[in-house]
Amino acid sequence: MEASVEYKRVVIVGGGVAGALLARSVEFHADVFLIDPKEYYEIPWANLRAKVEPDFAKRSLINHKDYLRNTRLVTASGVKVTEKEVLTSDGRWILYDYLVIATGHPYSIPLTRLERLQQFQAEYQKLQSADSVLILGGGPTGVELAGEIVVDFPGKQVTIVHRGSRLLDFIGQKASTKVLDWLKAKHVNVLLNQEVKLDELSEGQKTYETSNGTKVSADCCFICTGLPLSTEWLREGVLSECLDRHGRLMVNEHLLVRGKSNVFAIGDITNVPEIKQGFYAQKHAAVVAKNLKALIKGGKKLTDYCPGTTMAMVSLGRREAVAQFPFTTLIGRFPGMIKSKDLFVGKTRKEMGLEDGD
Numbered sequence: 001m002e003a004s005v006e007y008k009r010v011v012i013v014g015g016g017v018a019g020a021l022l023a024r025s026v027e028f029h030a031d032v033f034l035i036d037p038k039e040y041y042e043i044p045w046a047n048l049r050a051k052v053e054p055d056f057a058k059r060s061l062i063n064h065k066d067y068l069r070n071t072r073l074v075t076a077s078g079v080k081v082t083e084k085e086v087l088t089s090d091g092r093w094i095l096y097d098y099l100v101i102a103t104g105h106p107y108s109i110p111l112t113r114l115e116r117l118q119q120f121q122a123e124y125q126k127l128q129s130a131d132s133v134l135i136l137g138g139g140p141t142g143v144e145l146a147g148e149i150v151v152d153f154p155g156k157q158v159t160i161v162h163r164g165s166r167l168l169d170f171i172g173q174k175a176s177t178k179v180l181d182w183l184k185a186k187h188v189n190v191l192l193n194q195e196v197k198l199d200e201l202s203e204g205q206k207t208y209e210t211s212n213g214t215k216v217s218a219d220c221c222f223i224c225t226g227l228p229l230s231t232e233w234l235r236e237g238v239l240s241e242c243l244d245r246h247g248r249l250m251v252n253e254h255l256l257v258r259g260k261s262n263v264f265a266i267g268d269i270t271n272v273p274e275i276k277q278g279f280y281a282q283k284h285a286a287v288v289a290k291n292l293k294a295l296i297k298g299g300k301k302l303t304d305y306c307p308g309t310t311m312a313m314v315s316l317g318r319r320e321a322v323a324q325f326p327f328t329t330l331i332g333r334f335p336g337m338i339k340s341k342d343l344f345v346g347k348t349r350k351e352m353g354l355e356d357g358d
């Protein structure tokens with residue numbers, strides 16, 4: 001940084017897909033703080049492969065200090081926002097000129113990279129020693145996990161219990177039907193329109209009863225139901241009025257929080273009308289990076305964010321995938337070639353300025 005320039009302070013709360021990329025994009029244009037309870041960035045779409053191949057996570061868990069060169073890291077959670085400051089869980093008040101909220105989801109995962117790697121190892125051992133596996137939730141996480149298991153461990157009996165009337169209900173019916181057929185061909189037992197109460201689960205449980213009385217035996221169980229949003233912490237401060245009834249932050253076309261001129265929101269917590277995907281969270285980060293650079297230079301013209309289409313891709317093990325494009329839905333090796341081998345880990349690392357190794 002040049003000593004003669006007075007840098008504006010940009011505080012980013014949340015070091016996930018959107019916040020991490022934004023910090024990297026603006027760290028040489030401002031005095032940047034990144035507040036995140038974890039010491040590392042996790043590429044979320046790689047974490048199901050890591051359950052069947054724990055070493056895969058070595059490339060997808062990246063300490064914040066390894067891709068950020070000029071950002072001050074605050075290892076804590078944001079707990080309150082005022083007009084000028086953010087209060088963190090360790091009692092620090094951090095002043096901001098510009099604030100970006102990127103708190104996505106409140107993952108209950110270890111706070112250090114090493115512990116997270118050990119967690120994947122433990123999950124792998126649990127999986128390896130099981131003959132039967134129960135997956136609760138038939139959204140993208142549950143379906144991708146089932147795909148990983150049936151491809152890597154074809155002998156295991158997998159059951160998916162899903163509350164909805166079709167799998168992958170965030171995308172079109174055609175994709176759901178194709179995936180259901182794919183899973184059935186791999187002998188996955190799919191139970192739709194029923195659920196297992198999460199608060200009744202216990203450690204070491206081997207028999208489960210669904211809401212319509214079906215009994216399922218399983219040596220281990222993975223909870224893959226949707227994660228809540230991490231916006232409850234905003235209810236105390238100046239942004240409480242900016243949350244919609246679903247707990248999403250309302251933003252305008254520049255991704256500025258409604259009614260604010262120096263507070264942006266990016267990623268899954270926004271009310272942008274599009275499916276919630278990391279791919280779009282990265283696009284939010286790119287638009288806000290441009291807007292912050294413009295504002296810092298004293299500019300007035302800001303870039304608009306154009307909401308995404310309903311494009312989505314769900315991997316089915318190491319070679320296949322289902323993809324929904326604007327005009328068609330495909331399943332099999334072709335979409336698999338785009339996503340399933342490396343799960344975009346090399347690409348994401350490159351975007352973070354990292355070599356593709358460990």
Ligand SMILES: Cc1cc2nc3c(=O)[nH]c(=O)nc-3n(C[C@H](O)[C@H](O)[C@H](O)COP(=O)(O)OP(=O)(O)OC[C@H]3O[C@@H](n4cnc5c(N)ncnc54)[C@H](O)[C@@H]3O)c2cc1C
Pocket residue numbers: 013014015016017018019035036037038044045046047048076077078079102103104105106107140141230233266267268269276277278279280281313314
């Ligand atoms: C298993 C899985 C597979 C997926 N596959 C794909 C895929 O193939 N393609 C795709 O595009 N998307 C995929 N997604 C969705 C994608 O991961 C999300 O859309 C994306 O992570 C959203 O980014 P985000 O930055 O908004 O939030 P997140 O990535 O959830 O990051 C939020 C960050 O905020 C931190 N945080 C939370 N609360 C606080 C707080 N109070 N203070 C400070 N920090 C806080 C968290 O620790 C985290 O670091 C997948 C998701 C999962 C779980």
